[in-house]
Amino acid sequence: MTCPHLPSLPQGFDLTDPDLLQARVPLPEFAALRRTAPVWWCAQPRRISGFDDEGYWAVTRHADVKYVSTHPELFSSNTNTAIIRFNETISRDQIDVQKLIMLNMDPPEHTRVRQIVQRGFTPRAIRSLERALRDRARSIVETAIANAGDDGSFDFVTNIAVELPLQAIAELIGVPQEDRIKLFDWSNKMAAYDDPEYAITEEVGTEAAMEIVSYAMNLAAARKECPAKDIVSQLVAAEDEGNLAGDEFGFFVILLAVAGNETTRNAISHGMHAFLTHPEQWELYKRERPRTAAEEIVRWATPVVSFQRTATRDVELGGQKIKAGDRVGLFYSSANNDPEVFDRPERFDITRDPNPHLGFGGGGPHFCLGKSLAVLEIDLIFNAIADGLPGLRLAGDPRRLRAAWLNGIKELQVSVGPRTP
Numbered sequence: 001m002t003c004p005h006l007p008s009l010p011q012g013f014d015l016t017d018p019d020l021l022q023a024r025v026p027l028p029e030f031a032a033l034r035r036t037a038p039v040w041w042c043a044q045p046r047r048i049s050g051f052d053d054e055g056y057w058a059v060t061r062h063a064d065v066k067y068v069s070t071h072p073e074l075f076s077s078n079t080n081t082a083i084i085r086f087n088e089t090i091s092r093d094q095i096d097v098q099k100l101i102m103l104n105m106d107p108p109e110h111t112r113v114r115q116i117v118q119r120g121f122t123p124r125a126i127r128s129l130e131r132a133l134r135d136r137a138r139s140i141v142e143t144a145i146a147n148a149g150d151d152g153s154f155d156f157v158t159n160i161a162v163e164l165p166l167q168a169i170a171e172l173i174g175v176p177q178e179d180r181i182k183l184f185d186w187s188n189k190m191a192a193y194d195d196p197e198y199a200i201t202e203e204v205g206t207e208a209a210m211e212i213v214s215y216a217m218n219l220a221a222a223r224k225e226c227p228a229k230d231i232v233s234q235l236v237a238a239e240d241e242g243n244l245a246g247d248e249f250g251f252f253v254i255l256l257a258v259a260g261n262e263t264t265r266n267a268i269s270h271g272m273h274a275f276l277t278h279p280e281q282w283e284l285y286k287r288e289r290p291r292t293a294a295e296e297i298v299r300w301a302t303p304v305v306s307f308q309r310t311a312t313r314d315v316e317l318g319g320q321k322i323k324a325g326d327r328v329g330l331f332y333s334s335a336n337n338d339p340e341v342f343d344r345p346e347r348f349d350i351t352r353d354p355n356p357h358l359g360f361g362g363g364g365p366h367f368c369l370g371k372s373l374a375v376l377e378i379d380l381i382f383n384a385i386a387d388g389l390p391g392l393r394l395a396g397d398p399r400r401l402r403a404a405w406l407n408g409i410k411e412l413q414v415s416v417g418p419r420t421p
Contacts, residue, residue, distance in 0.1 A: 033058065062356075069367075101252075132171055133380055141385055209254055215253070267303050272392075305331065394415075396411075
């Protein structure tokens with residue numbers, strides 16, 4: 001495909017380059033694209049992203065991202081999955097097996113599975129977790145304080161940000177808390193294959209995914225044999241009554257481990273960094289605790305930079321003719337900074353209201369099922385931090401994850417000050 005080169009971007013620039021996202025989110029380039037080429041063809045060498053094609057269409061405006069998200073009949077999640085970039089060693093068979101995950105399904109199969117699993121995310125189900133998660137949030141902060149070094153420093157990511165999302169998943173599906181480190185390790189291996197620090201190959205990531213499936217299938221089998229008062233029993237107890245088969249439950253837990261763990265963890269990490277680099281917002285939060293803060297944290301962080309769809313037929317979008325089979329990248333980080341929608345989007349403003357960000361997706365069938373749970377977790381952990389660590393300060397710059405589609409922080413050193421003798 002031959003498309004005009006955008007003068008403001010260097011030749012070969014790729015919004016999914018993991019080296020780029022390890023350094024920064026390309027907000028200036030997103031702004032240039034929104035102004036001059038809101039639907040832009042990004043050429044790639046064949047197979048660099050795991051796909052046997054020559055690139056993808058980058059969709060950067062809020063309105064266009066919403067349009068693609070709400071028209072699954074035109075833009076498929078299933079054809080090439082929702083992951084915009086694997087690495088060049090992945091096989092097509094390894095890509096295709098991921099179509100068993102709900103994120104990568106299209107209606108009507110997606111509709112069937114979502115109708116089942118959403119039983120675990122009803123307002124009543126989320127409210128039932130709130131008290132336990134509030135206690136856990138306080139305990140996480142107390143433990144972080146107790147384990148801080150003599151100079152009062154600790155890694156915010158591993159000591160605070162990772163804990164509540166993992167414990168929430170464990171609470172939701174009845175995984176023993178002592179097994180949460182297994183979920184953490186497996187989900188890291190699945191999501192961090194582009195970061196050489198972890199030395200993780202596609203094969204290791206695939207093995208981790210199978211470990212999660214196996215663990216979850218064993219959990220499902222145990223609940224079928226001896227039902228408990230938890231969501232697993234509701235989802236798998238009777239397959240012939242519209243419930244999940246054991247392998248379907250296994251792939252659902254994969255989705256929880258990555259979509260529910262990695263994303264919320266990174267939102268919390270970015271949120272803490274935003275507060276500590278915008279001290280007036282941290283003071284405002286500690287004083288007033290606005291309920292709008294969690295949504296702004298998600299907008300600001302946008303943990304998933306992009307997902308993709310594949311055109312099911314020839315279609316026009318943003319003045320460009322997209323052909324059937326073309327991949328289409330939905331850049332949520334760009335949409336969440338679109339000045340046509342947000343007043344001063346470059347400003348971190350925890351009182352922003354309304355806040356129609358797309359951090360939980362652009363609407364449509366794939367709108368985040370766990371939004372209410374994620375907002376609750378963010379609200380609870382920052383309330384606990386404001387109560388227990390009001391004087392927290394930065395002790396170093398964040399170390400970013402090398403990834404093609406995640407806005408990840410793998411380390412954030414903070415300090416509570418030196419211990420008193």
